[in-house]
Amino acid sequence: MLRVSGLHVRYGPIAAVKGVDLEVRRGELVALLGANGAGKSTTLLAIAGALAGRQGRVELDGEAIHGLTPERIVRRGIAMVPETRDVFADLTVLENLRLGGFVHRRTPGAFEEELERQMDLFPILRERAHQAAGTLSGGEQQQLVIARALMSRPKLLLLDEPSLGLAPLIVEHIFALIGRLRESGLTILLVEQNAAQALARADRAYVMALGTIAAAGPAAEIAANTDLEAIYFGGKARGARA
Ligand SMILES: Nc1ncnc2c1ncn2[C@@H]1O[C@H](COP(=O)(O)OP(=O)(O)OP(=O)(O)O)[C@@H](O)[C@H]1O
Ligand SMILES: [Mg+2]
Incomplete structure (x- = not known):
């Protein structure tokens, strides 16, 4: 449904995203994980058409949507819940x-x-x-x-850190809701700091480090084979496919 290829984003002199490729298939819940500053929000904002200094290709159902205004991207079927x-x-x-x-x-x-x-x-x-x-x-x-x-x-929902700063009971509620949305057939790309919770529910996951994809694979494989702690503290992935 969504295919991002060769995505680069700069904020002036800062290269925040450096060649990201990812895809989300119809009906999937895909987690996008990584340390603070890895480029997760920037990736979502670029998909939603909200960033100017962006290069690369974004396709929705085979049609190029990079270059469209955020409003037109919403009309094509992508909605975003920003971290803010x-x-x-x-x-x-x-x-x-x-x-x-x-x-x-x-x-x-x-x-x-x-x-x-x-x-x-x-x-x-x-x-x-x-x-x-x-x-x-x-x-x-x-x-x-x-x-x-x-x-x-939307057909695709981009969710940026929906559990951030919320009490544990509310976090449970939000994750249960994400599960229900997914069961209803919605396709979701979920950014989360709460890696364990996200991986428990996701089909596949990508792990970002320093603006690139450091690991990618089925959620269970990422949970089992990837040294998430190292990635969250800025290190490299162990074992998982990039
Ligand atoms: N508006 C901006 N202007 C300049 N630099 C920015 C801007 N927004 C983000 N950055 C920088 O781009 C990099 C990626 O930021 P981004 O917000 O995408 O990371 P993130 O993975 O979402 O992090 P977090 O987990 O803290 O939300 C960081 O180094 C950040 O400081
Ligand atoms: Mg963020």
Whole structure:
């Protein structure tokens, strides 16, 4: 479904991503792991079309999408939940969801239908529909940004560190939700610091180190054969296929 080849991203003088190749097949949950600063968020942002200093090829279902605007990429079927977890704080939960559903503007009933789907998936958002999003707890805001991304009815969801900074119980909730989304047929590329949790649920994984892919393979193989600790502390992969 998604094929990224020869992706390079620079922030001015800094080369953040240096020749990344990865693919995500239809229905897969793929984990993208690696230490702080490895280039995981940069890779997701580049796929979503949000970065200017980018080279390389990104294909969705065989069609080139690099070079399209972020809005057009959403319309093609890729939605992203950024690590920054930004809600429009002064807008209500409902208004935040409406913004995520902008692609349905010209299809009567589609927005309402999608809204119902998200409220069923995230009951707390139905309860808080008319509350300012900035007053939600961290875990509730995370659910809101995921729901907002899903409002565009994506085929591929890019999730950047959905468990970051959340209490263990909420983390469990978020991972269970990711499992449910995946069972519903959604294809997911998941960036996580929480490698064990991500590998337990993923089909395949890529491990990034210093802007490149240091290891790749089936999630179970990566969990068994890769020295994740070394990678997280900036070392090289042991044993796994690159
Ligand atoms: N806007 C920016 N301007 C300059 N450098 C940046 C910018 N964003 C990221 N970088 C640099 O690019 C590199 C990759 O950053 P990125 O955010 O992609 O890493 P990451 O793997 O997502 O890390 P983390 O686990 O901490 O979220 C880092 O060295 C970072 O300092
Ligand atoms: Mg990041």
